[in-house]
Amino acid sequence: FRVTLTPIRRRDKGVVGSIAVLHDVTESEKLEQTRREFVANVSHELRTPLTTIKSYAEALDDGAMEEPPLAERFVGVIRSETERMIRLVTDLLHLSRFDSRQAQLRRQTTDLAEMTEDVVDRFSLQLRQKAITVRVQVEPGLQKAWIDRDGIDQVLDNLMSNAIKYTLDGGSIVLSAKLTGAGQLSISVKDTGIGIPKKDIAHIFDRFYRVDKARSRSMGGTGLGLSIAREIVRAHGGTIGIESEPNAGTTVTVTLPMAQEGGEQP
Ligand code: ADP
Numbered sequence: 001f002r003v004t005l006t007p008i009r010r011r012d013k014g015v016v017g018s019i020a021v022l023h024d025v026t027e028s029e030k031l032e033q034t035r036r037e038f039v040a041n042v043s044h045e046l047r048t049p050l051t052t053i054k055s056y057a058e059a060l061d062d063g064a065m066e067e068p069p070l071a072e073r074f075v076g077v078i079r080s081e082t083e084r085m086i087r088l089v090t091d092l093l094h095l096s097r098f099d100s101r102q103a104q105l106r107r108q109t110t111d112l113a114e115m116t117e118d119v120v121d122r123f124s125l126q127l128r129q130k131a132i133t134v135r136v137q138v139e140p141g142l143q144k145a146w147i148d149r150d151g152i153d154q155v156l157d158n159l160m161s162n163a164i165k166y167t168l169d170g171g172s173i174v175l176s177a178k179l180t181g182a183g184q185l186s187i188s189v190k191d192t193g194i195g196i197p198k199k200d201i202a203h204i205f206d207r208f209y210r211v212d213k214a215r216s217r218s219m220g221g222t223g224l225g226l227s228i229a230r231e232i233v234r235a236h237g238g239t240i241g242i243e244s245e246p247n248a249g250t251t252v253t254v255t256l257p258m259a260q261e262g263g264e265q266p
Contacts, residue, residue: 001025041208045088045222049081056081084220091224094154095207098231105148105235109261112145112177113138116187119156120175123164130169139178145185146259151232152187155240158225159189159252165219166250167193180255184238188253195246204242205230229254 001022008017056074064070116136120127127134156175163173171192180186196204196211203209208223210216216223226240233240238256 038207041223042092045208046085049085052081053078084222087220088222088224091222091228094228095224095231098228098235105151107146107259108149109144110147110149110152112142112185115149115153115156116175116177119153119160122157123160126164127173130164130167130171132164132167132170133172135172135174137174137176137178139176142177142179142185145256146261147185147236147256148232151235152254152256155229155232155254156187156189158229159254162221162225162252163189163191163193163250165216165221166195167191179258183258185256185258186253187256188251190249190251192249195248195250196242196244197246201242201244205240226252 002025004021004023006019006021007015008019010016056078060071060074064074113136116138120134120136123134160173160175167173173192174190175188176190177185177187200209200211204211205226207227210221210223213223226242230240233254233256236256236259238254240252240254242250242252244250
């Protein structure tokens with residue numbers, strides 16, 4: 001609480017009492033705390049690759065340049081750390097677009113079978129490299145939806161990329177789309193990966209939250225994929241949920257209201 005005290009004065013008697021007003025600042029304190037943590041996280045996440053780039057550039061300067069095989073490796077590290085920073089900044093821009101509510105959904109009639117097949121196609125190389133098999137299941141009769149195709153593509157890309165990152169070689173993924181009993185569109189990505197411990201599930205959509213920081217980083221993760229997915233789904237008026245069993249697999253389900261073609265969702 002923040003307390004404001006105002007003295008009550010009488011002309012002849014001076015101060016005769018006071019008025020105390022208690023302001024409940026829990027919410028704004030919490031917001032401020034979240035903002036501080038976010039800035040600290042962003043700074044840390046950007047600082048790490050920058051420090052690496054600096055030290056490898058110095059090593060090249062100090063003579064590594066004369067040894068071509070070594071120089072090649074160092075330049076490779078510099079490039080991959082730069083790519084990490086670009087990914088991070090791109091993710092941050094996506095988040096801020098949705099934070100400031102600037103994100104106008106650009107809905108279009110979307111063929112769901114085509115959309116799900118396209119997601120798999122975009123990952124075909126990575127899937128092949130890890131020998132992961134994918135099955136796409138679109139409920140018969142479910143054809144079109146009025147959604148922001150680019151936004152939902154990004155959600156599915158984030159979920160698919162996680163499913164691949166956190167599934168061991170030879171595993172499998174099922175991408176499915178169906179209508180729920182309540183007439184909502186439900187899209188889920190199910191993997192046979194490492195799963196998420198129970199205690200972490202509640203935090204998994206928090207910005208920069210990772211179960212295993214080192215693992216996520218080595219897989220090229222920014223820790224923002226799920227929070228971006230949640231913002232996009234919320235902008236559609238939908239929800240996103242996760243079910244997971246350690247060492248068995250994870251299913252992430254996105255549920256979207258079926259909007260009227262030509263209409264806008266809140
Ligand atoms: P990251 O870039 O680290 O993957 P995300 O926001 O996409 O960030 O996910 C947050 C964390 O949730 C990941 O670091 C990982 O620990 C966990 N996670 C997300 N998806 C999966 C999955 N399909 N299987 C296991 N763990 C997952």
